Amino acid sequence: MxxxxxxxxxxxxxxxxxxxxxxxxxxxxxxxxxxxxxxxxxxxxxxxxxxxxxxxxxxxxxxxxxxxxxxxxxxxxxxxxxxxxxxxxxxxxxxxxxxxxxLELIDDEKFAKWWVEQRQNFKPKAVRVLRLELRQKGINKETVDEVLGETVIDEEKMARELLEKKAYKWKNLPVREARQKISQYLAGKGFGWEVIEKVVKNFMLK
The missing domain is CATH 1.10.10.10 (Winged helix-like DNA-binding domain superfamily/Winged helix DNA-binding domain)
Incomplete structure (x- = not known):
C-alpha cells in the first residue's frame, strides 16, 4: 500500500x-x-x-x-x-x-435585476435589447418579463440622449436622409418604431 x-x-x-x-x-x-x-x-x-x-x-x-x-x-x-x-x-x-x-451565489432573478440596474446606470439599453441580453444569459422568459415589468425605463429619454450625442453626424444632411439615418440608428439600438417616430419628429423640429 x-x-x-x-x-x-x-x-x-x-x-x-x-x-x-x-x-x-x-x-x-x-x-x-x-x-x-x-x-x-x-x-x-x-x-x-x-x-x-x-x-x-x-x-x-x-x-x-x-x-x-x-x-x-x-x-x-x-x-x-x-x-x-x-x-x-x-x-x-x-x-x-x-x-x-x-451560498446564494446563484439566483437568476437577483442576477436579472442587477443586470438591468447596471445597464440603466452605466450603459442604458432599450427594453428589447435588455430582454435579448437576459435571455442570452439564460434567464427564463417569466423572470425576464417580471423584472422588466417592475423596472421603469424611459425609452424616449434614452433615445433623445443618444441622438444628442450623435447630432453632429446628421446636421449637414438633407432632412429626408437625416431622418432615415437617425431612424436606422435608433432601430439598431433596439428601439421600437413608436418611440423612434416620436423622438425623430421632435429632434427634426429643433
Missing part, C-alpha cells in the same frame, strides 16, 4: 503536497488535510488515495469557482459556461451548483 513519506507546504499556504513512497502523490487543501488526519508514515489503500484526490480536486475547483461567482451576481448559465470553459468534470457540476445555490 502507498505510504505517506513526506508532506510539504505549497506556495499557496492553504494547500500542501503529499508524497507517497517518496514521489509526489497529490495536492490537497488544509481543511481536507486536517479532517482526513493525514500524517507521515501513514499507509493508504489505492481506494483511499482515489477518494482523497477526488475530494481535493473538488475543493480546488470550488475555490476557483467561488472567486468567479463572488465578483458579481451570476446566472446559472454563466456558471455552466464557466464549467465548459474550464473543462470542469461533469461529475462535479451538480454538487458545485448546489453549493453555490446554498
Amino acid at each position: 502507498p505510504l505517506i513519506t513526506s508532506i510539504k507546504q505549497q506556495r499557496d499556504k492553504d494547500r500542501v503536497n503529499v508524497y507517497l513512497d517518496d514521489k509526489f502523490g497529490f495536492g490537497i487543501d488544509l481543511d481536507n488535510f486536517v479532517s482526513l488526519h493525514l500524517k507521515v508514515d501513514q499507509e493508504l489503500t489505492e481506494k483511499q488515495v482515489e477518494e482523497i484526490v477526488k475530494k481535493a480536486e473538488f475543493q480546488k475547483t470550488l475555490d476557483k469557482l467561488l472567486r468567479f461567482a463572488m465578483v458579481r451576481p451570476r446566472s446559472e448559465k454563466e456558471v455552466r459556461d464557466y464549467f465548459r470553459r474550464k473543462k470542469v468534470h461533469e461529475s462535479m457540476h451538480g454538487k458545485l451548483l448546489e453549493k453555490l445555490k446554498h
Whole structure:
C-alpha cells in the first residue's frame, strides 16, 4: 500500500503536497488535510488515495469557482459556461451548483435585476435589447418579463440622449436622409418604431 513519506507546504499556504513512497502523490487543501488526519508514515489503500484526490480536486475547483461567482451576481448559465470553459468534470457540476445555490451565489432573478440596474446606470439599453441580453444569459422568459415589468425605463429619454450625442453626424444632411439615418440608428439600438417616430419628429423640429 502507498505510504505517506513526506508532506510539504505549497506556495499557496492553504494547500500542501503529499508524497507517497517518496514521489509526489497529490495536492490537497488544509481543511481536507486536517479532517482526513493525514500524517507521515501513514499507509493508504489505492481506494483511499482515489477518494482523497477526488475530494481535493473538488475543493480546488470550488475555490476557483467561488472567486468567479463572488465578483458579481451570476446566472446559472454563466456558471455552466464557466464549467465548459474550464473543462470542469461533469461529475462535479451538480454538487458545485448546489453549493453555490446554498451560498446564494446563484439566483437568476437577483442576477436579472442587477443586470438591468447596471445597464440603466452605466450603459442604458432599450427594453428589447435588455430582454435579448437576459435571455442570452439564460434567464427564463417569466423572470425576464417580471423584472422588466417592475423596472421603469424611459425609452424616449434614452433615445433623445443618444441622438444628442450623435447630432453632429446628421446636421449637414438633407432632412429626408437625416431622418432615415437617425431612424436606422435608433432601430439598431433596439428601439421600437413608436418611440423612434416620436423622438425623430421632435429632434427634426429643433
